[in-house]
Every structure is written in structure tokens, then in C-alpha cells.
Amino acid sequence: xxxxxxxxWTLTARWVFPVGRPPLPRGTVTVCGERITxxxxxxxxxxxxDLGNVAVLPGLVNAHTHLDLSGLGGRAxxxxxxxxxxxxxxxxxxxxxxxxxxxxxxxxxxxxxxHGTTLLxxxxxxxLSWPVLADAPLRAVVFYELLGLAPARVRQAWAGACAxxxxxxxxxxxxxxxxxxxxxxxxRALYGLAARRARAQNFPLTTHLAETASELELLAHRRGPxxxxxxxxxxxxxxxxxxxxxxxxxxxxxxxxxxxxxYLDAGAAIPPSGTVVYCPRTHAAFGHGPHPFRAFLxxxxxxxLGTDSLASNPDxxxxxxARFLHARHPDLPGEVLLRMATLSxxxxxxWQAETGSLAPGKSADLVVVPLPDADAPDPHxxxxxxxxxxxxxxxxxxxxxxxxx
Numbered sequence: 001x002x003x004x005x006x007x008x009w010t011l012t013a014r015w016v017f018p019v020g021r022p023p024l025p026r027g028t029v030t031v032c033g034e035r036i037t038x039x040x041x042x043x044x045x046x047x048x049x050d051l052g053n054v055a056v057l058p059g060l061v062n063a064h065t066h067l068d069l070s071g072l073g074g075r076a077x078x079x080x081x082x083x084x085x086x087x088x089x090x091x092x093x094x095x096x097x098x099x100x101x102x103x104x105x106x107x108x109x110x111x112x113x114x115h116g117t118t119l120l121x122x123x124x125x126x127x128l129s130w131p132v133l134a135d136a137p138l139r140a141v142v143f144y145e146l147l148g149l150a151p152a153r154v155r156q157a158w159a160g161a162c163a164x165x166x167x168x169x170x171x172x173x174x175x176x177x178x179x180x181x182x183x184x185x186x187x188r189a190l191y192g193l194a195a196r197r198a199r200a201q202n203f204p205l206t207t208h209l210a211e212t213a214s215e216l217e218l219l220a221h222r223r224g225p226x227x228x229x230x231x232x233x234x235x236x237x238x239x240x241x242x243x244x245x246x247x248x249x250x251x252x253x254x255x256x257x258x259x260x261x262x263y264l265d266a267g268a269a270i271p272p273s274g275t276v277v278y279c280p281r282t283h284a285a286f287g288h289g290p291h292p293f294r295a296f297l298x299x300x301x302x303x304x305l306g307t308d309s310l311a312s313n314p315d316x317x318x319x320x321x322a323r324f325l326h327a328r329h330p331d332l333p334g335e336v337l338l339r340m341a342t343l344s345x346x347x348x349x350x351w352q353a354e355t356g357s358l359a360p361g362k363s364a365d366l367v368v369v370p371l372p373d374a375d376a377p378d379p380h381x382x383x384x385x386x387x388x389x390x391x392x393x394x395x396x397x398x399x400x401x402x403x404x405x
Contacts, residue, residue, distance in 0.1 A: 005048070005397075008032040012047035014371055015379045017057040019343050019357040022335075023379045029056060031364040034396040039358050051368055051404055054391060055383050057338065058357050059118025059138075059365035060318040061345030064206070064259045064277040064306025067122050067129050068093070068101050070108030073310035078285040082212045083229040085286075089311055090233065093125060105129045108309075108316055109136055114401050115317040116367035116390040119346055119355055121206065121257065121306070123179045127164045134174040137400040139363075141349050142168070143179035143206050146190055149230070149237035154187045165197070175203060175350070182208040183248055184218050184226050187240035195253045204350055206257035206277075210245045210264040212286075219244050249274070257348050259306065262288045266295035275302040275348035278340075280325045282308040294329070297336065304345035319369070319390060326384035334380020364397040368404060 016027030026042035076088035119139045133140040148157040178194045180186040217224035230236040254273045261276045307316045322341045346356025370388040392402030
């Protein structure tokens with residue numbers, strides 16, 4: 001690992017991107033112990049460490065992933081037949097032992113850390129990623145996954161979730177949450193139970209929503225390819241389905257992350273406390289039509305970025321998601337895109353007081369990204385048009401990945 005620093009030290013770089021304010025050319029960031037104590041323009045303070053031609057930005061936030069599917073990379077390529085892809089995912093999960101699940105989780109975590117993730121939201125069957133993430137050099141929310149349409153399955157799923165929540169109180173760096181999987185796989189009563197428990201204990205929820213056209217067909221007409229998929233699993237129970245995506249959007253909870261939202265109406269009533277988590281490369285891999293994220297942003301809806309899993313994405317690199325989006329929407333303001341990859345995710349997960357931007361009092365979480373030897377009118381262009389990977393990661397005031405000179 002790189003430098004050992006004195007209790008208080010200052011770095012500088014070609015560009016510092018605080019996120020909560022405009023980028024600072026040759027700005028400085030001062031760190032004392034685990035905390036940022038100052039973020040200042042050039043000239044206000046002598047730097048102890050000059051990182052040179054790089055960008056310094058907040059640690060990246062991955063607001064949606066499934067680390068337990070990290071072993072599926074390249075083995076279940078996404079297709080337009082979403083149900084067929086789901087069968088492959090279910091089969092894979094059923095074949096994995098707890099030891100293999102832990103190995104998959106660790107592999108995915110290592111990749112996320114190397115790509116600059118310092119806050120991660122993981123949806124885990126049985127909440128099994130908790131021991132790994134609670135001991136990792138990042139912050140995390142582990143979402144216990146809930147599945148069940150039939151009443152007996154609902155009772156079993158809820159009993160398991162309650163036992164897990166009781167055994168996993170929040171720590172300084174890892175917090176629990178619940179994830180009712182999706183409207184096609186979760187009884188409306190289970191959604192209600194999860195929302196009430198989350199309100200009572202003040203933790204976030206996440207759910208997949210409007211991910212495919214077949215999901216909308218199922219909810220509206222009780223037909224389509226998902227009926228065959230659920231029937232094949234012995235899980236088809238139409239009486240338990242919610243009436244529409246709107247019924248999920250109306251969950252009475254203060255913090256809900258709606259993953260994907262690929263087929264939400266652009267005017268959908270996203271609650272003020274809700275967040276749409278867009279996974280751009282997974283969206284593209286399945287061949288979906290244009291995502292409504294721009295309409296949501298224009299309406300003041302919070303939009304954060306996620307990678308989904310290696311079952312649908314080549315890597316777990318949030319910066320690569322942002323660069324992919326920049327290439328397809330070059331007119332999207334750079335400050336909006338950077339916020340989607342950092343502070344918006346931190347707000348959605350309830351960690352905004354600790355991380356997501358570079359500001360005094362916050363955790364000293366930052367990422368160093370090399371910049372090209374070029375000029376541009378907007379410094380965000382350096383960051384998003386470049387293919388250069390993350391060079392180093394600072395978390396809680398200590399270097400955890402990469403090297404600096």
C-alpha cells in the first residue's frame with residue numbers, strides 16, 4: 001500500500017471534484033485521521049502530497065448489485081428472453097454451497113474495491129454477504145432478499161427475515177435492509193410487512209421494479225412468459241400479485257430504491273424519498289428500449305447508478321457505468337452524471353452524512369483517476385471520456401487499493 005501519513009495531511013491534484021460544489025483546479029483536500037477537515041481552492045494550503053495529472057473524486061457508490069452471482073460471469077449471457085436468463089440464475093444459485101457463495105461474494109467485492117467502490121448495496125439470498133461486507137474496507141447495506149407468492153412461502157420468508165434482522169444489528173460500516181425481490185415474485189402482503197418493518201427500524205428497502213415488459217404484462221393481465229417461469233418453479237400464485245408497479249411505488253416508506261425501472265412511465269409518481277437505480281450496461285445487454293432516467297432527473301427524481309451483477313455485466317465498475325452513459329448521452333451535464341455515481345447513491349442508502357462527496361466532517365473516502373494529457377472546457381470531460389482506470393482508493397483516511405507516487 002502507498003504512503004503512511006501523519007495525523008493531518010493535505011493532497012492536491014490537477015482536478016478535485018467535491019461533487020457538492022464545482023470542480024477545483026489544483027484544489028486541496030486535507031485529511032485528519034479518518035475525516036476530511038478541509039476542501040479548498042488552490043493556494044489556500046501547502047500540499048504534502050501532489051498526485052499530479054489525476055482527478056480526485058469521492059468514493060464511488062454502487063447502489064445495486066448481487067455479489068453472490070459473481071461466479072456467473074460469462075456463463076449466463078443476457079438475452080431478450082429474460083425468463084430463460086432467470087432460469088439460469090436460479091439453477092446456479094441452487095447449485096452453490098455456502099462456501100462457494102462466500103467465494104463468489106469475495107470475488108465480486110474485490111473487483112468493486114479495485115474499481116473505487118467505497119459504498120455498496122448488496123442484495124443477498126439469506127443475507128449471506130453480511131460477514132464478508134461487515135469486515136471489508138468499505139461501507140455497505142446488505143439487503144436480505146425476500147421471495148414468496150404463496151401464503152406458506154410468505155410466512156417462511158418473513159420468519160427468516162425477522163430472525164436475520166435480529167441477528168444483524170447495524171455496525172459502524174454495515175447496515176441491514178430488506179429486498180422484496182420483484183412484483184412477479186413477492187406477495188403484496190410481504191411487500192407490506194417489509195415496508196412496515198423498515199419504517200419501524202429506519203432502514204432502507206430495495207426492490208426490482210418494471211425491469212421487463214413481461215413483468216408489466218404479468219401484472220396487468222396475469223399472462224406471459226413469467227407465468228411459465230413461475231409455474232416451472234412451483235411458485236405461481238396469481239392471487240398474491242400486486243396490481244401494478246404503481247402499487248409498489250406507493251409503499252409507505254421513507255427510503256426505497258427501485259432497481260432498474262426500465263419500463264416505468266416517464267411520468268411515474270416516484271415518491272420524494274424514493275430513488276431509481278439505473279444499471280446502464282445491464283439495461284443495454286438485455287436490449288431494452290431507452291431508459292426514462294432523463295425524464296426522472298428533469299422531474300427532480302433522484303437517480304443513482306448500479307452495476308447489477310456479473311451475470312449481466314462485464315464488471316462491477318461504477319465509473320465504467322458512468323462512462324458508458326456519457327458516451328450515449330454526451331449532453332448530460334458532467335456534474336449530474338458524477339452525482340449519480342456518488343452522492344445520489346449515498347443519499348438513497350442513508351449514508352450521505354458520511355460519504356458521497358468531499359466535504360469537511362465527512363469520511364476521507366476518495367478515488368484517484370489518471371487524466372489524459374489534453375485540455376477540455378469542462379473538466380468532467382477528462383473523467384468520462386477517458387478509458388483510464390481507477391489508480392488508487394482512500395477509505396477512512398487510509399489507502400486500501402492501488403498506488404500513488
